[in-house]
Amino acid sequence: xxxxxxxxxxxxxxxxxxxxxxTTKKEFYAQFKKKSIAHELWLRFLxxxxxVAGLIIFSVIAIVAITAPWIADYDxxxxxxxxxxxxxxxxxxxxFGTDELGRDILARIVHGAQVSLLIGITAIFVxxxxxxxxxxxxxxxxxKTDSIIMRAMDVFLCLPDVLLAxxxxxxxxNTKLNLIIAIGLSFSPKFSRVVRAAVMSxxxxxxxxxxxxxxxxxxxxxxxxxxxxxxGPIIVQVTLYVANAILTxxxxxxxxxGIQPPTPEWGNMLASGRTxxxxxxxxxVAPGLAIFFTILALNLLGDGLRDTLDxxxxx
Amino acid sequence: MVRYIIRRLLAxxxxxxxxxxxxxxxxxxxxxxATTIILGSEYTEELGAKLRVxxxxxxxxxxxxxxxxxxxxxxxxxxxxxxxxxxxxxxxVRLANTAWIVASAMLLCVSLGIPIGILxxxxxxxxxxxxxxxxxxxxxxxxIFWLGLLLILLFSVNLGWLPSSGLDNxxxxxxxxxxxxxxxxxxxxxxxxxxxxxxAVRQDFIRTARAKGVxxxxxxxxxxxxxxxxxxxxxxxxxVGTLLGGVVLTETVFSIPGTGRLLVEAINQRDTPCVxxxxxxxxxxxxxxxxxxxxxxxxxDPRIRAQYGAKARSA
Numbered sequence: 001x002x003x004x005x006x007x008x009x010x011x012x013x014x015x016x017x018x019x020x021x022x023t024t025k026k027e028f029y030a031q032f033k034k035k036s037i038a039h040e041l042w043l044r045f046l047x048x049x050x051x052v053a054g055l056i057i058f059s060v061i062a063i064v065a066i067t068a069p070w071i072a073d074y075d076x077x078x079x080x081x082x083x084x085x086x087x088x089x090x091x092x093x094x095x096f097g098t099d100e101l102g103r104d105i106l107a108r109i110v111h112g113a114q115v116s117l118l119i120g121i122t123a124i125f126v127x128x129x130x131x132x133x134x135x136x137x138x139x140x141x142x143x144k145t146d147s148i149i150m151r152a153m154d155v156f157l158c159l160p161d162v163l164l165a166x167x168x169x170x171x172x173x174n175t176k177l178n179l180i181i182a183i184g185l186s187f188s189p190k191f192s193r194v195v196r197a198a199v200m201s202x203x204x205x206x207x208x209x210x211x212x213x214x215x216x217x218x219x220x221x222x223x224x225x226x227x228x229x230x231x232g233p234i235i236v237q238v239t240l241y242v243a244n245a246i247l248t249x250x251x252x253x254x255x256x257x258g259i260q261p262p263t264p265e266w267g268n269m270l271a272s273g274r275t276x277x278x279x280x281x282x283x284x285v286a287p288g289l290a291i292f293f294t295i296l297a298l299n300l301l302g303d304g305l306r307d308t309l310d311x312x313x314x315x
Numbered sequence: 316m317v318r319y320i321i322r323r324l325l326a327x328x329x330x331x332x333x334x335x336x337x338x339x340x341x342x343x344x345x346x347x348x349a350t351t352i353i354l355g356s357e358y359t360e361e362l363g364a365k366l367r368v369x370x371x372x373x374x375x376x377x378x379x380x381x382x383x384x385x386x387x388x389x390x391x392x393x394x395x396x397x398x399x400x401x402x403x404x405x406x407x408v409r410l411a412n413t414a415w416i417v418a419s420a421m422l423l424c425v426s427l428g429i430p431i432g433i434l435x436x437x438x439x440x441x442x443x444x445x446x447x448x449x450x451x452x453x454x455x456x457x458x459i460f461w462l463g464l465l466l467i468l469l470f471s472v473n474l475g476w477l478p479s480s481g482l483d484n485x486x487x488x489x490x491x492x493x494x495x496x497x498x499x500x501x502x503x504x505x506x507x508x509x510x511x512x513x514x515a516v517r518q519d520f521i522r523t524a525r526a527k528g529v530x531x532x533x534x535x536x537x538x539x540x541x542x543x544x545x546x547x548x549x550x551x552x553x554x555v556g557t558l559l560g561g562v563v564l565t566e567t568v569f570s571i572p573g574t575g576r577l578l579v580e581a582i583n584q585r586d587t588p589c590v591x592x593x594x595x596x597x598x599x600x601x602x603x604x605x606x607x608x609x610x611x612x613x614x615x616d617p618r619i620r621a622q623y624g625a626k627a628r629s630a
Contacts (some may be wrong), residue, residue, distance in 0.1 A: 155333045162560030163578075167338055170582040171345045171588050173577050183626045192509055247458055254460045255579050270461060277464060278472050288461035296456035 007151035044308050065113035072107035077261045079103065087280045096286040099269070100276050105283070108264035109290045115265050116225015116294070119180055120246040124238055126184025131191025132227070138192065139199030140222055140234055150196065153189040161186040169257050179258060183245050194237045198230030205229070232309035237303055243298035250291050266291045319613060321429045323606055330602055331595075332384065338594045339380050342587050348463075352585050353396045364559045364610020393588035402592040411563055412482055412597065418483035419489045420497035420558065421551075430503040431546060432508025436543075438515060439536060448504060459561055463495040463568035480570040483497070496565040496594060500554050508543065515543040545616065552608025 046052060064071065072078055082102035090097045098104035138149040156164065161183075168182035203226055204210065211221050252258030253267030261268050266287045273283035349372060350363040367373050371382055386393065392402035435447040470491060471479035478488045515521065516539050524538045563575035570576075575595055581589035 008453050081325065088350075153334075155330050155337070158330060158334055158556070158596065158605070159338070159598045160560035160601065162557075162563065163597055166563070166582065167341050167590070167594055170585075171341050171343075173346075227391035243456075250458055251460060251564055255563060257579065257582060270464065274464060277468060281468050281472075284461070284468075288458065288464070291458045291461060292456055295458070296452070299452065299456050 013114065014160070018073050018146060022098065040073070041308055045304060048304045048307055051307070054297045054300025054302075057293060058301055061113055061294055061297065065109055065117045068110045068114045071110050072104065074111065076291060077107045078105055078111050078264055088275060089280070089282055097280075097282040099273060099283055105286050108137070108185050108269060109266065109286055111276045112264040112266045112269065112287070112290065113294070115259055115263065116246045116249055116291075119176060119249050119259075123180045123183035123245045123249075124242050126180060127186075127188040127241065128234070128238060130188035131186065134188070135192035135195025135203045136199055136222055136227065139196035140203055140218070140226060142200075147197070149192070156189040161190075161244075162251060165248060165252065166257065169252065173255055174252075176259070179249065179252070183248050186248075187245065187274060189239055190236065191241070194233060195230070198225055198233045202226055202229045213269050233306075236306045239302035239305055241299055244293045246298075247291065247295055263315070316613065320610060323609060326613060327602055327606060329601060331602040333388065334598050335384060335591075335595050336380055338591060338598070339383060340376065342591055343376055343379070345585070345587065347431040348435060349396060349585075383591075392595075395581075395586055397584045397586045402589050405589065405617040406574065406592050406596060407417075407466060409572060409574045409577045412565070412571055413575065414569065415482065415489060415560060416492045416496055416565060417555075417558060419493040420500065423493050423602065424497040424501035424504055428504030429508050429544075431514055432505040432547070433535065433540070433543075435505070436509045436516070437531075438511035443562060444509075447509065450620045451502045451506040451509075454498055455506070457498055457502075459495050459498055460564045460568050462498055463491070463565060466491050466495060467568070482571055488567070492565050492569045492571060495568065496561050499561070500558055503550050503554055504547060508547045511546040518542070541615065545612070548608055548611055548615070552604050552611075555604040559597050559600060593614075 007124065029226060044229040056197075077089075080100075080103065085098050086100055087104035088098040088102075094104050094106065099105055099108070134149050134153070159167075164186035165179075165182040168185065169178060172178045172182075185242055199222075208221060208225050211225050216224075243271040249258055249265065250267030250270075253265045254262075254271045256271060259265035259268055270284055273280075273287070277284045350366045351358050353366060354362055371379055374382075383393065390403060395402050395405065396399070398405070431447055435444040438444050446627070467479045470477045477491050478484045479491075482488050482492075512535075514537075518539075521534060522541055524534050529538065558573075562573060563579060564574040565571070566573040567579065574596065578590060578593040578597075580586075581593065608615060
C-alpha cells in the first residue's frame with residue numbers, strides 16, 4: 001500500500017519537517033531521548049481502547065479474587081447454609097440474591113473467582129512449560145526432532161481438549177491438582193505449536209548465528225537468544241488460553257466433574273442453580289455473567305496485545 | 316486425487332492407533348480395581364480374582380491394548396462394566412442423537428456465519444459490520460452452557476415456544492440445542508470469514524477485476540470468495556473438535572441422551588470400556604473431519620490440486 005501511494009512522488013526527496021522552536025534547552029534535548037521499547041509498547045497498547053477496557057475489567061476481577069477472604073468470610077458467609085434465607089431475589093443486603101441453600105450469591109462469585117483464576121492460570125503455566133520444552137525443541141532443531149514431536153502433538157489435537165481433560169479426570173479423580181494437570185496437559189499440544197512457530201521465525205536470524213559462531217551451546221542460545229525474541233506471540237496465547245482454561249474449569253464443574261460443592265465455582269453454581277431457575281432465574285444470571293465478563297476481558301486483552309506486539313497482523 | 320485420498324486415509328490409521336493407546340493407557344491408570352465396580356456388593360477376593368482373569372485385566376497393558384484394538388477393528392467395543400451389554404449397542408443409539416445436534420448446529424452456523432461474515436467485510440465501517448464484530452466477540456466469550464440455560468428461560472419458560480429438553484418433538488426440539496452448541500462456532504466462522512475476506516479484497520487481482528469492469532457482486536463472489544474461504548474452511552474443520560467437546564455440555568443442559576451424556580455417565584460410574592468407546596468414537600470423528608477439510612482444500616485450491624498433476628485431472 002505504501003509503495004503505491006508514494007510512487008507518484010518518486011524522485012522528489014521527502015519534505016523535511018519544518019524546524020520547531022524550542023523554548024528551553026531541556027525540551028530541545030528531550031526530543032533525542034530514546035524511549036524504552038516497553039514504554040513505547042505500553043503507549044501503543046493504551047491507544048487500543050477495547051484492550052484497555054479488557055485490562056481494566058480483568059484487573060478488577062483479579063483484585064476481587066485476591067481480596068476475596070476480606071470481602072466475605074469463607075465459613076461464615078460463603079459456605080454457611082441458612083434455609084430461612086433461601087432463594088431470595090436480589091436486594092440491598094444480597095446484591096445478587098441468595099441460592100438454594102440461602103448463601104449469598106455475590107460472596108460465592110467472589111470466592112469462585114479465586115478458584116477459577118488460580119486453577120486457570122496455574123494450568124496454563126503447566127501447558128506453557130510443556131509447550132516451551134516440546135515446541136522449543138521442535139522449532140529449534142527442526143528435521144526429525146520436529147516431525148516426531150509434531151506428529152505426536154497432531155495425534156493429541158484429534159482429541160478435543162475438554163475430552164482429553166475428561167479422560168485424565170476420569171482416570172485420576174477430580175482434585176484441584178488433577179484439574180490443573182488435566183487442563184494444563186490438554187492445552188499443551190496447542191501451546192507447543194505456537195512456541196514452535198515462534199521459534200522457527202527467529203531461529204535463522206543473524207544474532208542466533210552470531211551466538212552460535214562464538215561457541216554458545218544450544219540451551220544457552222534457546223534460553224538467551226531465541227525465546228526472549230518470541231515472547232510476544234506466546235504472551236498473546238497465554239492470555240487467550242487462560243480464558244479457555246477458565247471456561248473449561250467452569251464447563252467441567254457444570255457437568256459435575258470439576259470443582260465439587262460446597263466449594264464455590266461459577267460452573268458448579270450454575271449446575272446447582274439449574275433446578276431452581278424456572279422460578280428463580282436470578283440464581284443462574286450472576287454466575288454466568290461472571291464467567292462471561294472474565295472470558296470477554298481476557299479475549300479483549302489478548303486481541304489488544306496481539307495488535308500491540310505484532311502490528312503486522314492487525315486487520 | 317484418488318491416490319491422495321487413499322494416502323490420507325492410510326495416514327489416519329497410525330493416528331487412530333496411537334490415540335486409542337493414549338486414551339487406553341490413561342484410563343488403565345485409574346486407581347482401584349475394575350472388578351470392585353462390576354461386582355459391587357457381591358465382591359469377594361475369590362470372585363474378583365476370577366473376574367480379573369476372565370476380563371484379561373491381569374495381563375500386561377500392551378497385551379490388553381492389543382486385545383482391545385483387534386476387537387475394535389471388528390467393531391467390538393467391549394462389554395460395559397455397569398450394564399453388561401455391548402458398548403457398541405449403547406453407542407449406536409446415542410450417536411444418532413449427537414449426530415443430529417452436531418449436524419444441525421453446523422448447518423445453522425455455516426449457512427449464517429459465512430454470509431454474515433462476507434456482508435460485514437464488504438462494508439467494513441457500517442453499523443452492521445460493527446454490530447457483527449460485537450456479536451462475534453460476545454460469541455467467542457459466551458459460555459455455551461450458560462447460553463443454553465438462558466435460552467431455555469426465554470423460549471421455553473417465559474414464551475413457551477420451544478421444548479426445554481429431549482429430542483422428542485422433531486425439528487422444533489433441535490433448534491435450541493443447535494443454537495447453543497453452535498454459538499461459539501458461528502462467531503468463529505463469522506470472524507474468520509470477515510477478516511480473510513477483508514484481506515482478499517485488498518489483493519492486486521481484485522483491483523484488476525474491478526479495473527476491467529467486473530460488477531461488485533462478481534468481484535466479491537467470483538474473485539474474492541474462493542480465496543477468502545480457505546481460512547474459513549480450516550476453522551469449520553478444526554472447530555469440529557471444539558463442537559464435539561461442546562456436545563457434552565449441550566446434552567447436559569438439554570437432557571438429551573447422546574454420546575456426551577453417555578461419556579459423563581460412564582465416567583461417574585467408572586465404566587472404563589464405555590468411556591473408552593465414547594472417546595475413541597469422538598476422536599475418530601475429529602480425525603475424519605480434519606481429513607475432509609484437507610480434501611476440500613485440495614478440491615478448492617488449484618495450487619494443491621496441481622501437486623497431483625495429471626492424476627487430479629483424470630480423477
